[in-house]
Amino acid sequence: MASKENPIVTFFQWLTPRFHLLDDLDKPGTIESIQKGAELVGSNLWTLIFAIFIASIGLNVNSTAVIIGAMLISPLMGPIVGVGFAAATNDFNQLKRFLRTLTIATIVSIITSFIYFSLSPISEAQSELLARTTPTIYDALIALFGGATGIIANTRKEKGTAIAGVAIATALMPPLCTAGFGLSQGNWYYFFGAIYLYLINSIFIAIATFIFVRYMEFPKVDWGLYKEKETKVKVYLSVFAFIVIIPSVLTAYQIVRSSFFKGKAEEFIRREIITNGRRVLEKNIVYGNQSKIEITLLGSKIDQSQEDELKNRLKYYSLEGTELVLLQDLSTTGLDKLKFEILSEIYQYQMDIGNVNTEKIAKELKIFFPNLLTASFAKTKKFDMNENVYKDTNLFDSEWKKLPTKDELEKLEAYIRLRSGEKEMELITRLKIEK
Template sequence: MAIAPPSPTPKRRSKLLRFFVYMANRFDLEEGKEDELETIEYISKNVEFKGANLWILIFAIFVASVGLNVNSTAVIIGAMLISPLMGPIMGIGMAAGINDFDLLKRSFRNLGVAVFIAILTSTIYFAVTPISSAQSELLARTEPTVWDVLIALFGGLAGIIAGSRKEKSNAIPGVAIATALMPPLCTAGYGLATGNFLYFVGAFYLFFINSVFISLSTYLIVRFMRYPKKHFLDPKRENQVRTYITVITLMTIIPSVYLAYGIVKKSLWNEQARRFVELEIQYPNTQVLNSEYHYLQPRRTIEVSLIGDKLSDQEMAKLSAKLPAFGLDETSLTFRQSGAGTDLNLLRNDILKDLYERNEALIRDKDEKIALLESEILADANTRQLSLEIAEEAKINHPNLKKFTIGRSMVTDLEKDLVDTLLVAYAEFSPKASRTESKRLSDWIKVRTKADTIALILR
């Protein structure tokens, strides 16, 4: 017969209750919350794009375009800090959450103006810039991933919670940086300026996904925190506004959720394809030089470049048969092998590219070490020459000086765990130097070498 476990004692139940109450207070959003009407007004003010806001946007777009053009991450981050794009995007979510149709129209209108001005500005810049090649920072904004969706969703949640506090933090600029709203618009302008329609579509797609999920996050928090909804004196008008907002919200969210679902599927497929190549294409005399993954409808393709012994038709067929086990249904596997006619040059280029990429960091590291050693050798040579010059001058000032040398030494500060360079001088007098003479020598060496501190060893 099973014995039931003893029920918690009243004392234990009291401790558990206090713990849950404590944790609930930790996560209470009412703590430090700004008046709801004040928050609505704060977000509504940031919706407008005219005057200073519009000029700031234009200049920020120029800064971001330059950063993408010269591949400078720091410049791009600075542009995202300047940008006021978050205002109308959060305004859309706020308007949908409180049934404010006027705010919703105003937010969409201002966002449309901001996007048009941003793309026009970046198009003009990339049309006149002498640097026309696409750098890595720019290429990174041509295709959204599942991580972009998650960043936009959680970043938007952080942004609206920060905006609802009495004390405004730097979370909203941080959200603008994390979700990267500016660079996709600049990349879209690059696509228009260079006639690359795929870049334009991919970058604008990324901006659209980010904007929708930031707005969705704002909407969810506004509803969760029960912000007061806008009421109308005419019930018929109120129902009409609610219908408009519901339809617009669904028309915006449903396509974006579907597109996000497609992004997730593509990301999972890419990961499985990489795992397949890494785990299954392993042969002792054949090496994978490069692999490309094409997520195309209705057929996905994995292209693998090989060097070494050629794989037979039977081996390639076996590899293709293993694709479903990795969830790679409706995926074709193609190979480019060395010696296969015109593919030989392509494989040779792949080899050179791979060798260059692998050795570039090593070469840079060696160059830095060589430069450091050269500077150390030069400093030692200068110190030796200085030691000879100072010794001759010191003999004139101190006739009793018999031996003298000066050099640099590494000193470790054991308390602060720091290593520093110290100028050390050794002097030998006969007869022994007085305290006054040794101080005079020490002060003179400081002036002569322009050193803040020296270590003088007397004998």
């Protein structure tokens, strides 16, 4: 009687081959392709410069589509993948070559973006620029998985479209452009933040490349009779790997801690601070040696005993040692400033709208009513004593050389209603008295 095979074993026998990476591996083609990435001369150099200009323009005008286009044509991925590949194959000479190429590419990119942003009339930092100044754990993970995808796609006989997607996902060019922007504006926070993000992306791409090249068993450099040199090379590579991996692990750890802190702070605000009668106008979450949560509140006030209880509850959100600052008094400088800014914006908006409408309407009316001297148009409220309520209305006040006739008044009112789009309208016409 034939013995039945274990279904679990059968399942894994069916599943395992589907994860093989060696079936359609093209080692000679991969080595040739990676070697080309070390060349930053001629067309490659010009492509990099033009791609940086395109990405800088995209960041300047806040156009995601333009930025994506620049990332697609950028040759920056080549030397970074080459660094990981050379380290994995014990090729110290190639490692130095790729590092030199990457350094030149980085410097050229920053100088190019610096030149563009120094000449650009738009000096405001758009959202796409600001997003490239602070790395998060997600940036590190994207770089790691993007690097893995890139080297796997690059080692296939059929390259497919994955490499283009990796160039977009890992986003190497925008941080360099942001660094150039920071340099042109003298903003060192933007500059170092963007360089930091670029280094994180590059390091994790190289690490992913190193791991998969070793897994796919690419041939290592054979030093032949020069065993002493081979030993020295291995020491150099070990030191290089240590320098690259240890700081990146520490960086990843710090990024995870920062993301965890900010997530817990958001949860604390959402659960403990926000109620039906209270809203958060502004919040500032700072992670570091002296972590702080600063919140500007609107609505029902938190008294001292409630504030003490909230500070005590921070420990339940793993936020021990965090300073909690609540800005809720009208006498608070920050809130006074915020209130002033809000009211100023509302007033300025109303003035702008009123000026534009009044000016246009008055000039048009002057064509049809030559006796019209001055005009003003404003939104206001009138009190209805019968119903004991305020009602919205619009007031048109005007001075005339000669008062309009009844027929002219009807035309005037009809024209203003049509031109302003308002249904409720009060007309005041006054004869200008000459002194």
